[in-house]
Amino acid sequence: MLTYVRPSQYHKPMAQHTDHxxxxxxxxxxxxxxxxxxxxxxxxxxxxxxxxxxxxMNVAVSAEDxxxxxxxxxxxxxxxxxxxxxxxxxxxxxxxxxxNNTFGVCTxxxxxxxxxxxxxxxxxxxxxxxxxx
Ligand SMILES: [Zn+2]
Numbered sequence: 001m002l003t004y005v006r007p008s009q010y011h012k013p014m015a016q017h018t019d020h021x022x023x024x025x026x027x028x029x030x031x032x033x034x035x036x037x038x039x040x041x042x043x044x045x046x047x048x049x050x051x052x053x054x055x056x057m058n059v060a061v062s063a064e065d066x067x068x069x070x071x072x073x074x075x076x077x078x079x080x081x082x083x084x085x086x087x088x089x090x091x092x093x094x095x096x097x098x099x100n101n102t103f104g105v106c107t108x109x110x111x112x113x114x115x116x117x118x119x120x121x122x123x124x125x126x127x128x129x130x131x132x133x
Contacts, residue, residue, distance in 0.1 A: 021122040022098050028123075029091045036084050039077040048092070052081045090123040097125075106130055 036042075036050050043049035055073040097103040104113050108130035117124050124131075 094123040
């Protein structure tokens with residue numbers, strides 16, 4: 001009697017491994033996009049581009065204090081938006097690495113990225129030695 005070992009049994013553990021990180025990345029992406037929506041508006045022509053929404057405070061032209069508050073709020077939004085957009089790009093890049101089977105490989109030196117590091121930050125693109133200081 002023949003016993004078959006299905007090829008999928010060899011590949012499954014690796015696929016599950018990446019699936020877990022993919023799920024984690026997609027969840028974070030959803031969260032960041034909803035955070036972005038509170039400070040910015042997605043560019044309808046370029047989905048990866050977000051434009052900071054100017055705070056609508058209904059300010060009277062003469063109220064200088066309110067204008068200053070509005071500008072401060074706008075600058076605040078710009079810095080929040082910039083941080084979120086950078087994070088979103090890192091996540092998209094990590095998702096792309098999953099798709100072309102280079103996930104978990106250091107983009108600088110080509111060595112395997114420590115699994116603990118990926119668990120802490122699945123968007124990590126380099127090993128600890130090559131991480132930006
Ligand atoms: Zn490296």
